[in-house]
Amino acid sequence: MIAxxxxxxxxxEQELALRVKELxxxxxxxxxxxKDLILIGVLKGAFVFLSDLMxxxxxxxxxxxxxxxxxxxxxxxxxxxxxxxxxxxDLTGKxxxxxxxIIDSGRTAKFLVDxxxxxxxxxxxxxxxxxxxxxxxxxxxxxxxxxxxxxIEDKFILGYGLDFEQKxxxxxxxxxxx
Ligand code: IMP
Ligand code: MG
Numbered sequence: 001m002i003a004x005x006x007x008x009x010x011x012x013e014q015e016l017a018l019r020v021k022e023l024x025x026x027x028x029x030x031x032x033x034x035k036d037l038i039l040i041g042v043l044k045g046a047f048v049f050l051s052d053l054m055x056x057x058x059x060x061x062x063x064x065x066x067x068x069x070x071x072x073x074x075x076x077x078x079x080x081x082x083x084x085x086x087x088x089x090d091l092t093g094k095x096x097x098x099x100x101x102i103i104d105s106g107r108t109a110k111f112l113v114d115x116x117x118x119x120x121x122x123x124x125x126x127x128x129x130x131x132x133x134x135x136x137x138x139x140x141x142x143x144x145x146x147x148x149x150x151x152i153e154d155k156f157i158l159g160y161g162l163d164f165e166q167k168x169x170x171x172x173x174x175x176x177x178x
Contacts, residue, residue: 002164007175011150016160016174019149020049023127024056027097027147036094036122037061042068042112043085044169045101048161049129049149053099064088070108075156075164081111092120097147101162102130106140113143130157130174 011019031037039057041050043065054063067085096116103109109126116124127147134154136143158164159171 002158002168002177004171006177007158007168007171008178009173009175010152010155010157011160011174013172016149017052020052020129021056023147023149024053024058027053027127028058031057031059031061031095034059034095037097038091038094039063039097039099040088040116041065041099042101042108045161045163046099046129048169049101050099053127068108068111079105079107081108083111083115086115088119090120091116093122095123096121096125098124098126100126100128100145102132102157103128103143103145104132104135106136106143109143109145110140129160130162 037059039050039054039061041047041063044067047065050063054061066088069082069084070080098112098116100109100112113124113126125146128145129149131145131148131151132154133151155176156164157174157176158168159174161169162174163169
């Protein structure tokens, strides 16, 4: 259990909103001619980011979700990606943006990119709210998102959709525990 008073703020609600808006504006420019943009959020962590991002994107877009989890305990991931629901409509010809909460070891991102390559989309890009490049495992050093809101140091963060043992996703800011 973590008490709210032990959480240090890393990004405030206002800082998050500003950066999400900037990213949405970049995406709106890049996809201005797209007829079939679809944002695919990775549950559960990315749902808050996706909901703010989609409302700031000025291009018409659809949304879908997939659900993955990496067997985790506390703040350490076992390294295995478990797919819990990959049910999606036909993505043939669509411009897909995968929306993730955070890239850490890079295993989930690799799994996602490999999976979406089999789905006949016209284009596939990866957007992430956070990236911890220093945590990338050696074999996945090349994994990088096309759109990143914030690169952060090796800290375990929570809030704004991200959890610690399934809690604290509701915090409007992103924080860490010392
Ligand atoms: P991966 O190691 O890159 O596969 O990271 C997979 C997942 O671990 C992310 O999508 C998050 O759900 C979770 N994760 C990694 N770092 C953090 C963190 O600092 N806070 C909360 N969840 C995290
Ligand atoms: Mg995640």
